[in-house]
Amino acid sequence: MVKDRNSFIFRLLSTLFVILAINFFLPRMMPGDPFSTTSADEVGEDIIVMTEEQRLYYLNYYGLDRPLHEQFLVYMKNLMKGDLGRSIYYKMPVRDVIMLHLPWTMLVVFGATVISTVSGVVLGTLSAKNRKKGSDKIMMTGMIAFAEIPSFLLGLILLLIFSVYLRLFPLAGAVTPFADYNGPAEQAWDILYHAFLPVVTLSLSQLTGVYLLTRNTLITVTTKDYIRTARAKGLGEKTVWVRHALRNALLPVVTRTGFMIGIMMGGVVLVESVFSYPGLGMTLRSAVVGRDYPLIQGILLIIAVSILICNLLVDKIYGKLDPRVGI
Amino acid sequence: MSLLKINDLKCHYLTDIDTVKAVDGISFEIEDGEILGIVGESGSGKTTVALGIMGLLPENTAISGEILYRDELISSLPEAGMDRFRWKDITIVFQNGLEVMNPVMKVGVQVTEPMIKHLDISPEKVRSKCADLFRTVGLDPKWMDSYPHQLSGGMRQRVLLAMALSCDPKLLILDEVTSALDAFTRKEIRDLLVDLQKKNGYTMLMISHDITFVSSVASRITVMYSGKVVETGPVREILVSPRHPYTRGLVHSTPDIFVYKDLWGIPGDVPAGDEFKGCPFSPRCTQKIDICSKASPVLMPVGGRREIACHRGGIANLLEAKNLNFSYRLPDGEYIQAVDNVSLEVTEGEVLAIVGQTGSGKSTLAHILANVIRPESGEVLFMDGNVSRGNYGNRFNGIQIVFQDPFSSTSNRFTVLDAVKEPLYINKIGSNGDRLQMVKNALELVHLPSTDNFLRKYCGELSGGQRQRVALARAMVMQPKLLIADEITSALDVSTSANVLRLLKGLQNRRGFAMIYISHDLSLTLKIADRIAVMNSGKIVEMGNSHDVMLSPSDEYTKRLVDSRIGLCCHN
Numbered sequence: 001m002v003k004d005r006n007s008f009i010f011r012l013l014s015t016l017f018v019i020l021a022i023n024f025f026l027p028r029m030m031p032g033d034p035f036s037t038t039s040a041d042e043v044g045e046d047i048i049v050m051t052e053e054q055r056l057y058y059l060n061y062y063g064l065d066r067p068l069h070e071q072f073l074v075y076m077k078n079l080m081k082g083d084l085g086r087s088i089y090y091k092m093p094v095r096d097v098i099m100l101h102l103p104w105t106m107l108v109v110f111g112a113t114v115i116s117t118v119s120g121v122v123l124g125t126l127s128a129k130n131r132k133k134g135s136d137k138i139m140m141t142g143m144i145a146f147a148e149i150p151s152f153l154l155g156l157i158l159l160l161i162f163s164v165y166l167r168l169f170p171l172a173g174a175v176t177p178f179a180d181y182n183g184p185a186e187q188a189w190d191i192l193y194h195a196f197l198p199v200v201t202l203s204l205s206q207l208t209g210v211y212l213l214t215r216n217t218l219i220t221v222t223t224k225d226y227i228r229t230a231r232a233k234g235l236g237e238k239t240v241w242v243r244h245a246l247r248n249a250l251l252p253v254v255t256r257t258g259f260m261i262g263i264m265m266g267g268v269v270l271v272e273s274v275f276s277y278p279g280l281g282m283t284l285r286s287a288v289v290g291r292d293y294p295l296i297q298g299i300l301l302i303i304a305v306s307i308l309i310c311n312l313l314v315d316k317i318y319g320k321l322d323p324r325v326g327i
Numbered sequence: 328m329s330l331l332k333i334n335d336l337k338c339h340y341l342t343d344i345d346t347v348k349a350v351d352g353i354s355f356e357i358e359d360g361e362i363l364g365i366v367g368e369s370g371s372g373k374t375t376v377a378l379g380i381m382g383l384l385p386e387n388t389a390i391s392g393e394i395l396y397r398d399e400l401i402s403s404l405p406e407a408g409m410d411r412f413r414w415k416d417i418t419i420v421f422q423n424g425l426e427v428m429n430p431v432m433k434v435g436v437q438v439t440e441p442m443i444k445h446l447d448i449s450p451e452k453v454r455s456k457c458a459d460l461f462r463t464v465g466l467d468p469k470w471m472d473s474y475p476h477q478l479s480g481g482m483r484q485r486v487l488l489a490m491a492l493s494c495d496p497k498l499l500i501l502d503e504v505t506s507a508l509d510a511f512t513r514k515e516i517r518d519l520l521v522d523l524q525k526k527n528g529y530t531m532l533m534i535s536h537d538i539t540f541v542s543s544v545a546s547r548i549t550v551m552y553s554g555k556v557v558e559t560g561p562v563r564e565i566l567v568s569p570r571h572p573y574t575r576g577l578v579h580s581t582p583d584i585f586v587y588k589d590l591w592g593i594p595g596d597v598p599a600g601d602e603f604k605g606c607p608f609s610p611r612c613t614q615k616i617d618i619c620s621k622a623s624p625v626l627m628p629v630g631g632r633r634e635i636a637c638h639r640g641g642i643a644n645l646l647e648a649k650n651l652n653f654s655y656r657l658p659d660g661e662y663i664q665a666v667d668n669v670s671l672e673v674t675e676g677e678v679l680a681i682v683g684q685t686g687s688g689k690s691t692l693a694h695i696l697a698n699v700i701r702p703e704s705g706e707v708l709f710m711d712g713n714v715s716r717g718n719y720g721n722r723f724n725g726i727q728i729v730f731q732d733p734f735s736s737t738s739n740r741f742t743v744l745d746a747v748k749e750p751l752y753i754n755k756i757g758s759n760g761d762r763l764q765m766v767k768n769a770l771e772l773v774h775l776p777s778t779d780n781f782l783r784k785y786c787g788e789l790s791g792g793q794r795q796r797v798a799l800a801r802a803m804v805m806q807p808k809l810l811i812a813d814e815i816t817s818a819l820d821v822s823t824s825a826n827v828l829r830l831l832k833g834l835q836n837r838r839g840f841a842m843i844y845i846s847h848d849l850s851l852t853l854k855i856a857d858r859i860a861v862m863n864s865g866k867i868v869e870m871g872n873s874h875d876v877m878l879s880p881s882d883e884y885t886k887r888l889v890d891s892r893i894g895l896c897c898h899n
C-alpha cells in the first residue's frame with residue numbers, strides 16, 4: 001500500500017518534471033526572442049522597435065543571455081518557491097496574468113464538458129433505444145458527418161451567422177466593456193451571453209464522440225445477461241434502461257470525459273481566438289507571438305497540471321462507480 | 328388443472344446466415360406442484376424453451392404456438408403485460424455466470440429490487456426479508472452488501488436463487504443451476520431445492536444436461552433433441568428402461584448411472600440445415616429405416632404416462648431367443664444340458680454381455696444364436712424372422728461371430744487378404760475389385776495396415792493380437808447388425824486384450840451394431856456392456872442393467888462372481 005503510494009507519487013513527479021522541461025525548452029527553440037519580434041502585427045498592439053543596444057540590455061535584465069541550463073535551474077528554483085516569473089509583455093507577475101484569464105477558460109471548458117456530456121449521453125441513449133429504426137440511422141450519419149467539421153471552422157460559421165448577420169451574440173470579449181450592472185444577476189447574464197457561442201462551439205466539437213461512445217456501449221450492454229435478468233424480473237422498461245443499462249454504459253463515458261477535458265484545453269485556444277474571448281488560449285497566443293517565455297511556460301504548466309488533475313479525478317470517480325476496480 | 332401448458336411451441340432464431348430451429352414444435356404440461364425435468368445435450372434448445380416461457384427471447388426470433396399459464400394465454404402478451412407475471416408468478420434462476428447479475432449493483436439490492444416493484448412493502452421490511460431469503464438459501468446476510476464479483480460461483484448461484492424466491496413465485500424455472508458447480512455444492516443446492524419445494528410447494532421446471540441431477544429431483548422427465556421432444560415419462564422408468572435410442576445414449580453416457588462403464592458419447596451430429604424433414608436423430612440412429620429420413624416422427628403415448636417419438640416405436644428388438652435347449656452326449660452315454668431353456672433379447676445397438684464360468688454353456692449359446700449349431704428346441708428370431716431359415720450369417724447386415732481362438736478361426740496358410748476376403752468369396756458378394764476395396768476398408772476399421780505387403784502376409788506370421796484383428800476384419804467385412812464376440816480376448820495378454828476391446832467398443836459405438844460379448848472376465852466386461860446376463864450350468868440366472876447386476880446382484884452365483892472379482896482387483 002505504502003509502496004504503491006510512493007511509486008505513484010514518483011510517477012507523478014517525474015511526469016511533472018518532463019512537462020516542465022518541455023515547457024521550458026520548447027519556447028526557446030522558436031526563432032527570435034522577446035525583444036526582436038517583428039511579427040507583432042497580428043496582436044494589434046504598439047510595436048516597440050528597439051535598438052540592438054536596448055535589446056541586449058533587456059536580455060541581460062531578464063537573464064536571457066545566460067547559458068540555458070543556468071536559466072533552467074533558476075526557473076526551477078523559483079518555481080519551488082511558487083514564483084512563475086514575470087511576464088515580459090504584460091510587465092507583471094505571470095501568476096497574476098494567469099489568474100486574470102484562467103476563469104474565462106474554465107468557464108468555457110467546464111461549460112462545454114457538461115453540455116457535451118449531457119447531450120451526448122441523452123442523444124446516444126435515444127439512438128440506442130431506436131436501434132434498427134430510421135431515426136437512429138439518420139442521427140448517426142448526421143453526427144458522424146458533423147464531427148468532420150473542424151472546430152475553428154464551426155466557430156467561424158457560428159460567429160458569422162449569429163453575431164455578424166443575426167447580431168444575436170457579441171463579436172468579441174467576455175463581458176460588455178464598461179458595463180454598469182444592476183446587481184449580480186445581470187452580470188451573470190452578461191457573462192453567459194458572451195460565453196454562449198464559445199461554449200457551444202467547443203461542446204459541438206466533442207458531442208459526436210460522447211454520442212457514439214454512449215450509443216455503442218449501450219448497445220453492447222443491452223446484450224448482456226444482466227439486462228436479460230433485469231427484464232425477467234419484470235422491472236419495467238424504464239428501470240431496465242436507466243438503472244441497469246445506462247448505469248453500466250456510463251462507465252466508459254466517465255473515463256472519456258477525463259480525456260476530453262485535456263483535448264478541450266487544446267481546442268479552446270483556437271475557439272477563443274475565433275471569438276476573441278479573453279481566456280488563457282488567447283493569452284497563450286499573444287505570448288507565443290511575443291516570445292514571452294515566462295508567460296508561455298506558466299500557461300502551458302497550468303494546462304498540463306489541470307489535465308493531470310482531471311485524470312486523477314476521473315480515476316477516483318471511476319473507482320467509486322465501478323466496484324470491480326481494485327481499491 | 329395444469330399450471331403451465333405449452334402447445335406446439337416453435338422458436339426459430341433468424342440470423343443473417345440461416346434459421347436456427349432451436350425449438351421446433353414442442354408441447355408439454357406442468358401440473359401444480361410438480362417438478363418436471365427437461366434434459367438434452369448442449370444446443371438442444373432447453374434454454375430457448377425457458378426464455379420462451381419468460382417472454383425473453385431476442386427480437387430476431389420467430390415464435391409460434393401457445394403458452395398458457397393457469398389457462399391464460401401469455402405467449403402473445405406485450406412486454407408490459409408480461410411484466411405482470413414475471414417474478415410474481417413465474418421466475419427463472421439463470422445459469423450462473425459472472426454477468427448474470429449487474430456488476431455494479433450490490434447483490435442485496437438486486438434481490439430486493441423486484442420486491443419493491445411487485446410487492447406492497449416498506450423499505451425496512453424489504454431489507455429484513457432479503458436477509459431472511461439469504462438465510463433460507465444458506466448465505467450469511469452480511470453478503471447482501473457485496474458486489475457479484477466478490478462472491479464465489481456457488482454463492483452467486485444462491486443469490487440468484489434467493490432473487491428468484493423473493494416474490495414468492497408459483498412456477499420456478501431452473502436453467503442449469505448446478506452445471507458450473509463442484510459436486511459438493513451441487514449436492515447442497517439439490518438438497519436445498521428439494522427442501523424448498525417440500526415446504527412451499529413450488530412448481531418447478533428443471534432444465535439441465537445432467538440427467539442424474541434432474542432425475543434426483545424431478546418426478547417426470549422430458550428428453551429434448553434438436554428442438555423436439557423425443558421421449559417423456561416418469562423418471563424411474565426413463566432411467567431404467569429408456570425407450571428412445573437417444574435417451575438410451577444419454578443415459579448410457581452418464582457416468583453417475585453407469586459407474587463402471589467407460590464413457591462413450593453418442594456419435595454423430597445433429598443434422599444441419601433447416602430443410603431437413605426427417606427424424607432429427609436419424610444421422611446418429613443405429614436402427615433407422617427408410618421413412619426416418621423423410622418424415623419426422625410425432626410424440627405418441629406408449630402407455631404408463633410415457634410418450635416417445637420414433638417411427639419404430641423406440642428401441643427395436645434385433646434378436647430374440649425363446650426357450651433354447653441343447654445338450655451334449657458325453658462318452659459315457661450321459662447327456663449334459665449345455666443350454667437349458669434360455670430366452671433372451673438383444674435390442675438394436677446394444678452391448679449384451681454374457682458372463683459365467685468356463686463350462687457354463689456360453690459358447691454353445693453363442694453358436695446357437697449365430698446359427699452355427701441348431702438348438703434341440705426353441706427358436707431364434709433375427710429382425711423378426713427366423714435365423715435358421717433366413718441364414719443371416721451369409722449376407723450383409725446379418726450376424727457375424729468371432730471366436731475365442733484366433734488360431735482356429737484363421738488358417739495359418741491363408742494370406743491376410745484371403746482370410747478377410749473368404750466370406751465375400753463364399754457368399755459371392757461383389758466383383759474382385761470390389762472385394763479388395765472392402766477388405767482394405769475392413770482392415771482400416773480394425774486399425775491394421777492395408778498395404779499390399781501386409782495383405783500378402785500369411786496369418787501364421789502374425790502376432791496373436793494382429794490375428795484377432797484379422798478375425799475381426801473378417802467379420803466386419805460383412806457389415807453385421809449383430810456381432811457375437813466369444814471370449815475374443817482370452818488368448819491375449821492384458822495390454823493387447825485391452826487394446827482389442829477398446830477397438831471393438833469403438834467400432835460398435837461408431838457403426839452402431841449390436842453386440843453379444845461373451846466373457847468370463849467381469850471387470851473387462853463392465854467396461855463395455857450395457858446389459859449383463861449371468862450364466863450358470865446352462866441357465867441364465869440373472870439378467871439386467873450392468874450396474875444393477877454389479878451393485879445389487881440378486882442371485883447367489885452372481886454374488887460369488889462379483890465377490891471374486893472384487894477380491895481380485897482391489898487390494899483392501
Ligand SMILES: Nc1ncnc2c1ncn2[C@@H]1O[C@H](COP(=O)(O)OP(=O)(O)OP(=O)(O)O)[C@@H](O)[C@H]1O
Binds near residue numbers: 341348376385503536
Ligand atoms: N440468440 C440466438 N441467435 C441465434 N441462435 C441462437 C441464439 N441463442 C441460441 N441459439 C441457437 O439455438 C440452439 C439452441 O440453443 P439453446 O441455448 O436453447 O440450447 P440449450 O439446450 O440450452 O444448450 P446448453 O445446454 O448448451 O445450454 C443452438 O443451436 C444455439 O446455437
Ligand code: SF4
Binds near residue numbers: 612624
Ligand atoms: S428409428 Fe427412425 S424415428 Fe426412431 S429414432 Fe431412429 S431415426 Fe428416429
Ligand SMILES: [Mg+2]
Binds near residue numbers: 374
Ligand atoms: Mg442452456
